[in-house]
Amino acid sequence: MxxxxxxxxxxxxxxxxxxxxxxxxxxxxxxxxxxxxxxxxxxxxxxxxxxxxxxxxxxxxxxxxxxxxxxxxxxxxxxxxxxxxxxxxxxxxxxxxxxxxxxxxxxxxxxxxPRLAAAFAWTAAREEAVLAEKVVCLGRRSAHERLSHLLLEMLRRLQMVQLTQGDRYVFPVTQELIADTLGLSAVHVNRTLSRLRAEGMIEVDGPVIHVKRVSELTDAADFDDLYLYSQRMPEGMRSRLAS
The missing domain is CATH 2.60.120.10 (Jelly Rolls)
Known part of the structure:
Protein backbone atom coordinates (compact mmCIF):
# COMPACT_ATOMS: atom_id res chain seq x y z
CA MET A 1 0.00 0.00 0.00
CA PRO A 114 -5.67 14.50 6.40
CA ARG A 115 -2.61 13.76 4.22
CA LEU A 116 -3.39 10.05 4.23
CA ALA A 117 -7.10 10.74 3.83
CA ALA A 118 -6.29 12.72 0.68
CA ALA A 119 -4.17 9.82 -0.58
CA PHE A 120 -7.02 7.35 -0.03
CA ALA A 121 -9.46 9.75 -1.69
CA TRP A 122 -7.07 9.70 -4.67
CA THR A 123 -7.37 5.91 -4.88
CA ALA A 124 -11.17 6.24 -4.89
CA ALA A 125 -11.00 8.89 -7.62
CA ARG A 126 -8.81 6.59 -9.68
CA GLU A 127 -11.30 3.73 -9.26
CA GLU A 128 -14.04 6.03 -10.56
CA ALA A 129 -11.88 7.04 -13.53
CA VAL A 130 -11.12 3.39 -14.34
CA LEU A 131 -14.84 2.61 -14.33
CA ALA A 132 -15.53 5.59 -16.61
CA GLU A 133 -12.88 4.33 -19.01
CA LYS A 134 -14.48 0.89 -18.93
CA VAL A 135 -17.84 2.42 -19.94
CA VAL A 136 -16.12 3.91 -22.99
CA CYS A 137 -14.51 0.55 -23.80
CA LEU A 138 -17.78 -1.38 -23.54
CA GLY A 139 -19.81 1.24 -25.38
CA ARG A 140 -17.52 2.44 -28.15
CA ARG A 141 -14.36 0.39 -28.61
CA SER A 142 -13.99 -2.65 -30.84
CA ALA A 143 -12.97 -6.04 -29.44
CA HIS A 144 -9.39 -5.45 -30.63
CA GLU A 145 -9.31 -2.04 -28.92
CA ARG A 146 -10.92 -3.35 -25.71
CA LEU A 147 -8.45 -6.17 -25.24
CA SER A 148 -5.46 -4.03 -26.19
CA HIS A 149 -6.61 -1.36 -23.75
CA LEU A 150 -7.02 -3.87 -20.91
CA LEU A 151 -3.55 -5.36 -21.45
CA LEU A 152 -1.96 -1.90 -21.47
CA GLU A 153 -3.92 -0.79 -18.41
CA MET A 154 -2.74 -3.78 -16.40
CA LEU A 155 0.84 -3.28 -17.59
CA ARG A 156 0.76 0.34 -16.45
CA ARG A 157 -0.91 -0.39 -13.11
CA LEU A 158 1.59 -3.15 -12.31
CA GLN A 159 4.51 -0.95 -13.35
CA MET A 160 3.31 1.68 -10.87
CA VAL A 161 3.71 -0.79 -7.99
CA GLN A 162 6.91 -2.34 -9.40
CA LEU A 163 5.44 -5.73 -10.29
CA THR A 164 6.64 -6.09 -13.88
CA GLN A 165 9.81 -7.16 -15.63
CA GLY A 166 10.16 -4.54 -18.31
CA ASP A 167 7.02 -4.90 -20.40
CA ARG A 168 6.27 -8.40 -19.09
CA TYR A 169 3.83 -9.22 -16.31
CA VAL A 170 1.91 -12.12 -14.84
CA PHE A 171 -1.78 -11.95 -15.76
CA PRO A 172 -3.49 -14.84 -13.89
CA VAL A 173 -6.80 -14.39 -15.69
CA THR A 174 -8.57 -16.91 -17.91
CA GLN A 175 -10.09 -16.06 -21.28
CA GLU A 176 -13.53 -16.57 -19.72
CA LEU A 177 -12.75 -13.89 -17.12
CA ILE A 178 -11.44 -11.55 -19.82
CA ALA A 179 -14.72 -12.12 -21.66
CA ASP A 180 -16.71 -11.16 -18.54
CA THR A 181 -14.58 -8.03 -18.26
CA LEU A 182 -14.86 -6.88 -21.86
CA GLY A 183 -18.45 -7.90 -22.62
CA LEU A 184 -17.33 -10.41 -25.24
CA SER A 185 -17.65 -14.17 -25.70
CA ALA A 186 -14.72 -16.39 -24.77
CA VAL A 187 -14.46 -17.38 -28.44
CA HIS A 188 -14.18 -13.72 -29.47
CA VAL A 189 -11.48 -13.14 -26.83
CA ASN A 190 -9.53 -16.15 -28.14
CA ARG A 191 -9.69 -14.86 -31.70
CA THR A 192 -8.63 -11.37 -30.66
CA LEU A 193 -5.69 -12.69 -28.64
CA SER A 194 -4.63 -14.73 -31.64
CA ARG A 195 -4.79 -11.63 -33.82
CA LEU A 196 -2.67 -9.61 -31.39
CA ARG A 197 -0.09 -12.40 -31.34
CA ALA A 198 -0.11 -12.67 -35.12
CA GLU A 199 0.44 -8.92 -35.41
CA GLY A 200 3.46 -9.23 -33.13
CA MET A 201 1.91 -6.93 -30.54
CA ILE A 202 2.05 -9.40 -27.66
CA GLU A 203 3.55 -12.71 -26.68
CA VAL A 204 1.73 -15.08 -24.32
CA ASP A 205 3.58 -17.70 -22.28
CA GLY A 206 1.12 -19.29 -19.86
CA PRO A 207 0.02 -16.50 -17.51
CA VAL A 208 2.84 -14.18 -18.63
CA ILE A 209 1.99 -11.37 -21.04
CA HIS A 210 4.80 -9.64 -22.90
CA VAL A 211 3.68 -6.42 -24.60
CA LYS A 212 6.27 -6.37 -27.38
CA ARG A 213 5.25 -3.21 -29.24
CA VAL A 214 3.92 -0.87 -26.56
CA SER A 215 3.85 2.27 -28.68
CA GLU A 216 1.99 0.67 -31.57
CA LEU A 217 -0.47 -1.08 -29.27
CA THR A 218 -1.05 2.23 -27.45
CA ASP A 219 -1.96 3.88 -30.74
CA ALA A 220 -4.17 0.98 -31.79
CA ALA A 221 -6.09 1.07 -28.50
CA ASP A 222 -6.16 4.88 -28.23
CA PHE A 223 -4.72 4.32 -24.76
CA ASP A 224 -3.90 7.31 -22.55
CA ASP A 225 -2.92 6.49 -18.97
CA LEU A 226 -3.98 9.91 -17.67
CA TYR A 227 -7.04 8.30 -16.07
CA LEU A 228 -4.77 6.17 -13.86
CA TYR A 229 -3.69 9.32 -11.99
CA SER A 230 0.02 8.49 -11.90
CA GLN A 231 1.10 12.08 -11.23
CA ARG A 232 2.15 13.60 -7.92
CA MET A 233 -0.33 15.48 -5.79
CA PRO A 234 -0.53 19.14 -6.98
CA GLU A 235 1.79 21.42 -5.02
CA GLY A 236 -1.11 23.63 -3.91
CA MET A 237 -2.86 20.69 -2.27
CA ARG A 238 0.36 19.42 -0.64
CA SER A 239 1.10 22.83 0.87
CA ARG A 240 -2.44 23.23 2.22
CA LEU A 241 -2.36 19.81 3.84
CA ALA A 242 1.04 20.58 5.38
CA SER A 243 -0.13 23.88 6.88
Whole structure:
Protein backbone atom coordinates (compact mmCIF):
# COMPACT_ATOMS: atom_id res chain seq x y z
CA MET A 1 0.00 0.00 0.00
CA UNK A 2 2.92 2.35 0.74
CA UNK A 3 4.34 1.69 -2.72
CA UNK A 4 1.01 2.67 -4.27
CA UNK A 5 0.30 5.77 -2.19
CA UNK A 6 3.83 7.12 -2.62
CA UNK A 7 2.97 7.63 -6.30
CA UNK A 8 0.84 10.52 -5.09
CA UNK A 9 2.98 11.99 -2.35
CA UNK A 10 6.10 11.05 -0.33
CA UNK A 11 5.12 9.42 2.95
CA UNK A 12 6.26 10.97 6.24
CA UNK A 13 7.21 8.88 9.25
CA UNK A 14 3.81 9.45 10.88
CA UNK A 15 2.07 8.36 7.66
CA UNK A 16 4.16 5.20 7.49
CA UNK A 17 3.34 4.46 11.12
CA UNK A 18 -0.40 4.73 10.48
CA UNK A 19 -0.18 2.53 7.36
CA UNK A 20 1.81 -0.01 9.36
CA UNK A 21 -1.03 -0.12 11.89
CA UNK A 22 -3.60 -0.60 9.13
CA UNK A 23 -1.63 -3.56 7.75
CA UNK A 24 -0.70 -5.04 11.12
CA UNK A 25 -3.22 -7.90 10.97
CA UNK A 26 -2.47 -10.13 7.99
CA UNK A 27 -3.48 -13.57 6.83
CA UNK A 28 -3.23 -15.75 3.74
CA UNK A 29 -6.36 -16.93 1.98
CA UNK A 30 -6.79 -19.27 -1.00
CA UNK A 31 -8.09 -18.52 -4.48
CA UNK A 32 -11.88 -18.34 -4.65
CA UNK A 33 -12.31 -16.64 -1.27
CA UNK A 34 -15.10 -14.05 -1.03
CA UNK A 35 -13.83 -10.70 0.26
CA UNK A 36 -17.13 -8.86 -0.25
CA UNK A 37 -20.58 -9.99 -1.34
CA UNK A 38 -22.93 -7.83 -3.39
CA UNK A 39 -25.95 -6.77 -1.31
CA UNK A 40 -24.47 -7.90 2.02
CA UNK A 41 -22.92 -5.76 4.79
CA UNK A 42 -19.20 -5.09 4.52
CA UNK A 43 -16.89 -6.75 7.01
CA UNK A 44 -13.41 -5.38 7.60
CA UNK A 45 -11.60 -3.19 5.09
CA UNK A 46 -9.18 -5.37 3.11
CA UNK A 47 -5.77 -4.43 1.70
CA UNK A 48 -4.44 -6.81 -0.92
CA UNK A 49 -0.75 -7.37 -0.11
CA UNK A 50 -0.02 -10.08 -2.67
CA UNK A 51 -1.95 -11.94 -5.35
CA UNK A 52 -4.96 -10.91 -7.42
CA UNK A 53 -8.69 -10.48 -6.85
CA UNK A 54 -11.59 -9.32 -8.96
CA UNK A 55 -14.56 -7.04 -8.37
CA UNK A 56 -17.79 -7.90 -10.14
CA UNK A 57 -21.56 -7.50 -10.26
CA UNK A 58 -23.95 -10.38 -10.88
CA UNK A 59 -27.39 -10.21 -12.49
CA UNK A 60 -30.36 -12.21 -11.22
CA UNK A 61 -29.87 -14.87 -13.92
CA UNK A 62 -26.21 -15.38 -13.00
CA UNK A 63 -24.61 -13.31 -15.75
CA UNK A 64 -21.53 -11.49 -14.46
CA UNK A 65 -19.74 -8.27 -15.30
CA UNK A 66 -16.22 -7.93 -13.92
CA UNK A 67 -15.71 -4.26 -13.08
CA UNK A 68 -12.03 -4.34 -12.19
CA UNK A 69 -9.09 -6.47 -11.11
CA UNK A 70 -7.47 -5.80 -7.74
CA UNK A 71 -3.68 -6.06 -7.48
CA UNK A 72 -1.29 -5.62 -4.54
CA UNK A 73 -1.80 -2.27 -2.85
CA UNK A 74 -5.49 -2.06 -3.75
CA UNK A 75 -8.10 -1.63 -1.04
CA UNK A 76 -11.42 -3.47 -1.03
CA UNK A 77 -14.15 -1.81 1.02
CA UNK A 78 -12.38 1.56 1.14
CA UNK A 79 -15.65 3.33 1.96
CA UNK A 80 -17.29 0.47 3.84
CA UNK A 81 -17.89 2.86 6.75
CA UNK A 82 -20.09 4.99 4.48
CA UNK A 83 -22.14 2.22 2.81
CA UNK A 84 -24.75 -0.06 4.36
CA UNK A 85 -24.03 -2.98 2.01
CA UNK A 86 -21.52 -3.79 -0.71
CA UNK A 87 -22.56 -2.64 -4.18
CA UNK A 88 -20.44 -5.36 -5.80
CA UNK A 89 -18.69 -8.58 -4.91
CA UNK A 90 -14.97 -9.25 -4.61
CA UNK A 91 -13.31 -12.66 -4.85
CA UNK A 92 -9.67 -13.73 -4.88
CA UNK A 93 -8.35 -15.05 -8.19
CA UNK A 94 -5.14 -16.46 -6.76
CA UNK A 95 -3.83 -17.34 -3.33
CA UNK A 96 -3.36 -13.97 -1.65
CA UNK A 97 -2.08 -12.30 1.47
CA UNK A 98 -4.41 -9.67 2.87
CA UNK A 99 -4.36 -7.18 5.70
CA UNK A 100 -7.63 -6.33 7.44
CA UNK A 101 -8.69 -3.50 9.69
CA UNK A 102 -12.02 -2.33 11.15
CA UNK A 103 -14.12 0.14 9.17
CA UNK A 104 -13.89 2.59 12.08
CA UNK A 105 -10.15 3.00 11.52
CA UNK A 106 -10.89 4.58 8.14
CA UNK A 107 -13.19 7.10 9.82
CA UNK A 108 -10.44 7.89 12.33
CA UNK A 109 -7.95 8.31 9.52
CA UNK A 110 -10.09 10.96 7.82
CA UNK A 111 -10.43 12.79 11.14
CA UNK A 112 -6.82 12.61 12.33
CA UNK A 113 -4.59 12.20 9.25
CA PRO A 114 -5.67 14.50 6.40
CA ARG A 115 -2.61 13.76 4.22
CA LEU A 116 -3.39 10.05 4.23
CA ALA A 117 -7.10 10.74 3.83
CA ALA A 118 -6.29 12.72 0.68
CA ALA A 119 -4.17 9.82 -0.58
CA PHE A 120 -7.02 7.35 -0.03
CA ALA A 121 -9.46 9.75 -1.69
CA TRP A 122 -7.07 9.70 -4.67
CA THR A 123 -7.37 5.91 -4.88
CA ALA A 124 -11.17 6.24 -4.89
CA ALA A 125 -11.00 8.89 -7.62
CA ARG A 126 -8.81 6.59 -9.68
CA GLU A 127 -11.30 3.73 -9.26
CA GLU A 128 -14.04 6.03 -10.56
CA ALA A 129 -11.88 7.04 -13.53
CA VAL A 130 -11.12 3.39 -14.34
CA LEU A 131 -14.84 2.61 -14.33
CA ALA A 132 -15.53 5.59 -16.61
CA GLU A 133 -12.88 4.33 -19.01
CA LYS A 134 -14.48 0.89 -18.93
CA VAL A 135 -17.84 2.42 -19.94
CA VAL A 136 -16.12 3.91 -22.99
CA CYS A 137 -14.51 0.55 -23.80
CA LEU A 138 -17.78 -1.38 -23.54
CA GLY A 139 -19.81 1.24 -25.38
CA ARG A 140 -17.52 2.44 -28.15
CA ARG A 141 -14.36 0.39 -28.61
CA SER A 142 -13.99 -2.65 -30.84
CA ALA A 143 -12.97 -6.04 -29.44
CA HIS A 144 -9.39 -5.45 -30.63
CA GLU A 145 -9.31 -2.04 -28.92
CA ARG A 146 -10.92 -3.35 -25.71
CA LEU A 147 -8.45 -6.17 -25.24
CA SER A 148 -5.46 -4.03 -26.19
CA HIS A 149 -6.61 -1.36 -23.75
CA LEU A 150 -7.02 -3.87 -20.91
CA LEU A 151 -3.55 -5.36 -21.45
CA LEU A 152 -1.96 -1.90 -21.47
CA GLU A 153 -3.92 -0.79 -18.41
CA MET A 154 -2.74 -3.78 -16.40
CA LEU A 155 0.84 -3.28 -17.59
CA ARG A 156 0.76 0.34 -16.45
CA ARG A 157 -0.91 -0.39 -13.11
CA LEU A 158 1.59 -3.15 -12.31
CA GLN A 159 4.51 -0.95 -13.35
CA MET A 160 3.31 1.68 -10.87
CA VAL A 161 3.71 -0.79 -7.99
CA GLN A 162 6.91 -2.34 -9.40
CA LEU A 163 5.44 -5.73 -10.29
CA THR A 164 6.64 -6.09 -13.88
CA GLN A 165 9.81 -7.16 -15.63
CA GLY A 166 10.16 -4.54 -18.31
CA ASP A 167 7.02 -4.90 -20.40
CA ARG A 168 6.27 -8.40 -19.09
CA TYR A 169 3.83 -9.22 -16.31
CA VAL A 170 1.91 -12.12 -14.84
CA PHE A 171 -1.78 -11.95 -15.76
CA PRO A 172 -3.49 -14.84 -13.89
CA VAL A 173 -6.80 -14.39 -15.69
CA THR A 174 -8.57 -16.91 -17.91
CA GLN A 175 -10.09 -16.06 -21.28
CA GLU A 176 -13.53 -16.57 -19.72
CA LEU A 177 -12.75 -13.89 -17.12
CA ILE A 178 -11.44 -11.55 -19.82
CA ALA A 179 -14.72 -12.12 -21.66
CA ASP A 180 -16.71 -11.16 -18.54
CA THR A 181 -14.58 -8.03 -18.26
CA LEU A 182 -14.86 -6.88 -21.86
CA GLY A 183 -18.45 -7.90 -22.62
CA LEU A 184 -17.33 -10.41 -25.24
CA SER A 185 -17.65 -14.17 -25.70
CA ALA A 186 -14.72 -16.39 -24.77
CA VAL A 187 -14.46 -17.38 -28.44
CA HIS A 188 -14.18 -13.72 -29.47
CA VAL A 189 -11.48 -13.14 -26.83
CA ASN A 190 -9.53 -16.15 -28.14
CA ARG A 191 -9.69 -14.86 -31.70
CA THR A 192 -8.63 -11.37 -30.66
CA LEU A 193 -5.69 -12.69 -28.64
CA SER A 194 -4.63 -14.73 -31.64
CA ARG A 195 -4.79 -11.63 -33.82
CA LEU A 196 -2.67 -9.61 -31.39
CA ARG A 197 -0.09 -12.40 -31.34
CA ALA A 198 -0.11 -12.67 -35.12
CA GLU A 199 0.44 -8.92 -35.41
CA GLY A 200 3.46 -9.23 -33.13
CA MET A 201 1.91 -6.93 -30.54
CA ILE A 202 2.05 -9.40 -27.66
CA GLU A 203 3.55 -12.71 -26.68
CA VAL A 204 1.73 -15.08 -24.32
CA ASP A 205 3.58 -17.70 -22.28
CA GLY A 206 1.12 -19.29 -19.86
CA PRO A 207 0.02 -16.50 -17.51
CA VAL A 208 2.84 -14.18 -18.63
CA ILE A 209 1.99 -11.37 -21.04
CA HIS A 210 4.80 -9.64 -22.90
CA VAL A 211 3.68 -6.42 -24.60
CA LYS A 212 6.27 -6.37 -27.38
CA ARG A 213 5.25 -3.21 -29.24
CA VAL A 214 3.92 -0.87 -26.56
CA SER A 215 3.85 2.27 -28.68
CA GLU A 216 1.99 0.67 -31.57
CA LEU A 217 -0.47 -1.08 -29.27
CA THR A 218 -1.05 2.23 -27.45
CA ASP A 219 -1.96 3.88 -30.74
CA ALA A 220 -4.17 0.98 -31.79
CA ALA A 221 -6.09 1.07 -28.50
CA ASP A 222 -6.16 4.88 -28.23
CA PHE A 223 -4.72 4.32 -24.76
CA ASP A 224 -3.90 7.31 -22.55
CA ASP A 225 -2.92 6.49 -18.97
CA LEU A 226 -3.98 9.91 -17.67
CA TYR A 227 -7.04 8.30 -16.07
CA LEU A 228 -4.77 6.17 -13.86
CA TYR A 229 -3.69 9.32 -11.99
CA SER A 230 0.02 8.49 -11.90
CA GLN A 231 1.10 12.08 -11.23
CA ARG A 232 2.15 13.60 -7.92
CA MET A 233 -0.33 15.48 -5.79
CA PRO A 234 -0.53 19.14 -6.98
CA GLU A 235 1.79 21.42 -5.02
CA GLY A 236 -1.11 23.63 -3.91
CA MET A 237 -2.86 20.69 -2.27
CA ARG A 238 0.36 19.42 -0.64
CA SER A 239 1.10 22.83 0.87
CA ARG A 240 -2.44 23.23 2.22
CA LEU A 241 -2.36 19.81 3.84
CA ALA A 242 1.04 20.58 5.38
CA SER A 243 -0.13 23.88 6.88
Missing amino acids: VRKLEILTPMKEEDLSVLEQLEASTRKVPAGTELAVQGEPFGAVVVLRSGWAMRFKTLADGRRQITNFAIPGDVIGLYANMLVVADQSATTLTDVEIAEFPQEMMTDLFRDH
